[in-house]
Amino acid sequence: MPEAPLHWQKSSFSGGGGDTNCxxxxxxxxTLHLRESDTPATILSPTPTALSALLAVVRNVP
Structure with missing residues (x-):
């Protein structure tokens, strides 16, 4: 059975206005999948533990 296509959503922080870099x-x-809009073929699918660690680091960046 083929996988269903992913439905991508842009970040609310992308600024709108047709900005394609987000x-x-x-x-x-x-699974949660992440990609940069200007390189859509590169998809990151982190484990929940890795995603949690990434978010913890990003939250602590001044």
């Missing part, structure tokens, strides 16, 4: 996310019931 972070996009797509989710399945078990």
């Amino acid at each position: 972070l996009e996310i797509a989710g399945t019931p078990t």
Whole structure:
């Protein structure tokens, strides 16, 4: 059975106005996928532990 296509959403921080350089996310019931809009073929699918660690670091950047 083929996988359903991912439905990508732009980050609310991308600024709008047709800006094409932003972070996009797509989710399945078990995985969150991340990609940069200007390189859509490169998709990151971190484990929940790795994503949690990344978010902890990003939150602490001054």
